[in-house]
Amino acid sequence: MHKPRLQLQASFDIAYLQYLDKQGRETQPLPEFATPDWLTLCHRQMQLARQVDDRAVKLQRTGRLGTYPSTLGQEAIGIATGNALAADDVYCPYYRETGALLERGVTIEEILAIWGGDERGQNFQHAPNDLPICIPIATQMLHAVGVAFALKQRHKQEGAPLQAAVASSGEGATSKGDFYEAMNLAGVWKLPVVFVVNNNQWAISVPRHGQTATQTIAQKAVAAGIPALQVDGNDVVAVAWAVQDALQRARNGEGPALIEAISYRLCDHTTADDASRYRSAEALEQAWQWEPIKRLDHYLREQGLWSDAKQQDLDRELAATMEAALGNWQARTPEPVTAMFDHLYAQLPEGLYEQYDQLRDEQQQGAGA
Amino acid sequence: MGEQENPITLVEAVTQALAFELNNNSEVVVFGQDIGANGGVFRATEGLQERFGAARVLDTPLAETMIAGIAVGMATQGLRPVAEFQFMGFIYPGLDHILSHAARMRNRTRGRLSCPIVYRAPYGGGIHAPEHHSESTEAIFAHIPGLRVVVPSSPARAYGLLLAAIRDPDPVLFLEPKRIYRAAKQPVPDDGAALPLDRAFVLREGSDLTLVAWGASIKETLAAAEQLSADGIEAEVIDPATLKPLDIHTIIDSLEKTRRCVVVHEAARFAGLGAEIATQIQEYAFDLLDAPVQRVTGYDTVMPYYQLEAAYMPGVARILAGARAALSYSRSPPRPTNSANVVRNGEAQP
Ligand SMILES: Cc1ncc(C[n+]2csc(CCOP(=O)(O)OP(=O)(O)O)c2C)c(N)n1
Numbered sequence: 001m002h003k004p005r006l007q008l009q010a011s012f013d014i015a016y017l018q019y020l021d022k023q024g025r026e027t028q029p030l031p032e033f034a035t036p037d038w039l040t041l042c043h044r045q046m047q048l049a050r051q052v053d054d055r056a057v058k059l060q061r062t063g064r065l066g067t068y069p070s071t072l073g074q075e076a077i078g079i080a081t082g083n084a085l086a087a088d089d090v091y092c093p094y095y096r097e098t099g100a101l102l103e104r105g106v107t108i109e110e111i112l113a114i115w116g117g118d119e120r121g122q123n124f125q126h127a128p129n130d131l132p133i134c135i136p137i138a139t140q141m142l143h144a145v146g147v148a149f150a151l152k153q154r155h156k157q158e159g160a161p162l163q164a165a166v167a168s169s170g171e172g173a174t175s176k177g178d179f180y181e182a183m184n185l186a187g188v189w190k191l192p193v194v195f196v197v198n199n200n201q202w203a204i205s206v207p208r209h210g211q212t213a214t215q216t217i218a219q220k221a222v223a224a225g226i227p228a229l230q231v232d233g234n235d236v237v238a239v240a241w242a243v244q245d246a247l248q249r250a251r252n253g254e255g256p257a258l259i260e261a262i263s264y265r266l267c268d269h270t271t272a273d274d275a276s277r278y279r280s281a282e283a284l285e286q287a288w289q290w291e292p293i294k295r296l297d298h299y300l301r302e303q304g305l306w307s308d309a310k311q312q313d314l315d316r317e318l319a320a321t322m323e324a325a326l327g328n329w330q331a332r333t334p335e336p337v338t339a340m341f342d343h344l345y346a347q348l349p350e351g352l353y354e355q356y357d358q359l360r361d362e363q364q365q366g367a368g369a
Numbered sequence: 370m371g372e373q374e375n376p377i378t379l380v381e382a383v384t385q386a387l388a389f390e391l392n393n394n395s396e397v398v399v400f401g402q403d404i405g406a407n408g409g410v411f412r413a414t415e416g417l418q419e420r421f422g423a424a425r426v427l428d429t430p431l432a433e434t435m436i437a438g439i440a441v442g443m444a445t446q447g448l449r450p451v452a453e454f455q456f457m458g459f460i461y462p463g464l465d466h467i468l469s470h471a472a473r474m475r476n477r478t479r480g481r482l483s484c485p486i487v488y489r490a491p492y493g494g495g496i497h498a499p500e501h502h503s504e505s506t507e508a509i510f511a512h513i514p515g516l517r518v519v520v521p522s523s524p525a526r527a528y529g530l531l532l533a534a535i536r537d538p539d540p541v542l543f544l545e546p547k548r549i550y551r552a553a554k555q556p557v558p559d560d561g562a563a564l565p566l567d568r569a570f571v572l573r574e575g576s577d578l579t580l581v582a583w584g585a586s587i588k589e590t591l592a593a594a595e596q597l598s599a600d601g602i603e604a605e606v607i608d609p610a611t612l613k614p615l616d617i618h619t620i621i622d623s624l625e626k627t628r629r630c631v632v633v634h635e636a637a638r639f640a641g642l643g644a645e646i647a648t649q650i651q652e653y654a655f656d657l658l659d660a661p662v663q664r665v666t667g668y669d670t671v672m673p674y675y676q677l678e679a680a681y682m683p684g685v686a687r688i689l690a691g692a693r694a695a696l697s698y699s700r701s702p703p704r705p706t707n708s709a710n711v712v713r714n715g716e717a718q719p
């Protein structure tokens with residue numbers, strides 16, 4: 001008689017999506033939304049994100065900015081995700097998200113403020129409902145589920161069109177309970193939430209195979225009963241398609257989804273890290289061949305949509321944008337130190353008045369340190 | 370191992386202690402995020418995986434609940450887990466296991482099982498780190514029955530106390546003041562000699578004032594003591610080192626001489642350890658006091674991002690202000706009552 005045995009054979013398929021290969025050749029016809037305008041916009045935005053990252057790293061190196069997590073090589077994920085979100089969707093970003101934040105209307109000044117140790121940066125002026133960037137790993141995924149619940153509630157009670165929440169994270173974050181708990185509940189309650197995982201192969205020094213014995217990150221959704229897709233995370237068209245599709249499903253009331261966007265962290269983990277301690281130069285060099293901007297550039301040139309002259313104009317424009325933002329950022333007046341009390345509660349409790357006064361007096365006497 | 374000739378930093382002393390115990394006790398396992406090839410984000414485990422192998426020095430996946438929880442299971446079976454949390458700010462997912470299991474296992478099983486675990490974490494502010502990387506929440510952990518909380522403030526104490534923590538039969542949260550990880554060097558012989566837990570260290574003798582501080586704040590506290598000395602005031606500086614349980618006796622002994630005390634901590638003020646120390650002082654030595662115990666602390670605010678960090682941290686000036694308050698205090702004479710000015714029924718009487 002045949003006895004059931006332990007087995008590792010789950011029946012599922014993880015689809016993999018790509019439109020542009022690493023040489024920028026179409027592997028299938030591009031979707032409708034990928035018009036010349038849209039493609040050149042993404043091309044521009046990815047380069048803007050790279051500029052901001054590059055300047056931020058330089059500012060850190062010269063002591064003018066704190067620790068900074070670059071998105072180098074992962075620009076397609078942020079730009080495509082940010083681009084796919086509608087204004088009144090709600091974004092719950094992790095910390096490595098310069099591109100997506102820019103797409104959400106977060107200003108370069110705000111991004112620099114955050115990493116320059118100024119809390120005002122998280123007070124996004126143009127993304128009023130988005131959550132601040134999140135550092136405690138994977139916690140934002142649960143917040144996104146709560147956000148999705150609220151959006152669904154509002155939709156049911158007020159008849160507003162259903163909007164969706166998006167949480168982003170790295171692949172390391174998918175080792176945490178928060179990630180499974182978030183997907184699990186999102187599945188049970190069929191919530192309009194999309195989890196976008198930037199699988200950049202590294203969680204600081206721990207390679208992807210040190211995080212999980214699964215073949216893919218995407219398949220982790222299977223156990224939660226929610227659909228998943230693996231995409232080429234360096235193909236801005238593929239990421240955009242996947243996120244748009246998942247968002248559309250969510251807004252149609254069809255529930256959550258997980259997207260694994262495969263990329264590579266071409267930078268150190270942050271400016272505080274030295275990846276050469278744990279990763280080979282060859283692996284890095286290899287990965288550069290897959291980077292997202294070059295392949296879109298190839299494609300656009302192939303289509304006659306891009307040229308050296310256009311690039312020169314763009315370089316000038318981006319440099320000017322960056323300089324203007326840097327100027328504004330540097331011209332900000334420092335926050336008064338008492339700001340640390342001003343937003344602690346809706347109204348400062350009387351029991352804290354004395355400390356508030358002490359801090360103010362200390363500052364006036366120049367006696368902080 | 371022989372005498373260590375070269376002076377080493379606090380973080381190197383941590384590495385040295387881990388290596389000594391890995392070498393001398395096969396039950397010791399060291400694990401955490403990025404502690405292998407990368408040697409830890411602060412290099413506290415530098416070279417250990419190479420020396421002792423990936424079976425005893427292990428990178429874990431990214432999950433603190435898991436790190437805290439597997440330590441419990443390992444320890445119940447006789448291993449000596451030394452688990453690293455990358456920063457104190459990321460311990461909290463593991464709090465369930467620390468509080469509900471590690472600290473209670475001995476009690477719950479009436480001594481049948483125990484949890485000789487060391488949970489290590491860098492902590493404290495002042496290094497311009499991003500959000501959640503700078504807090505000092507030792508009081509949260511000191512509140513947990515069954516747990517020890519230990520904070521070294523020099524390379525020698527880091528070495529000796531970490532050895533003691535690993536050898537201790539009960540769980541220890543070992544908090545490493547990262548601001549002074551590389552602030553000073555001192556020769557630390559690699560002789561495997563532990564320092565006692567549950568004992569305070571008198572770092573400076575004096576008879577006019579007792580300053581109690583730990584971790585990175587020792588630096589500013591000693592500097593404040595030097596400034597006071599220039600004014601002819603000799604402060605005794607006491608580092609409890611083990612914050613829970615607390616060696617109150619050493620503090621009381623000091624108060625016999627000084628009768629005045631200031632407690633310094635970077636952590637927020639409310640229900641911080643300053644409150645515990647001040648309470649124990651008044652419980653045991655009320656009659657000794659010539660002044661209320663002063664607390665010099667961080668503010669009851671969220672730890673600010675680094676632009677406002679310096680304004681938050683208790684520096685030398687704030688410590689000196691606390692010292693002056695303790696020194697200048699004298700019992701006020703009975704309050705004068707001037708009946709003409711007493712407000713009654715909301716109206717001042719003529
Ligand atoms: C709960 C928690 N634990 C540890 C850390 C420290 N830390 C910051 S980033 C990181 C690695 C994250 O890797 P991954 O999720 O793959 O994202 P990536 O940085 O690669 O984009 C770690 C361990 C943290 N921020 N939060």
Ligand SMILES: [Mg+2]
Nearest residue numbers: 170171202203
């Ligand atoms: Mg990663």
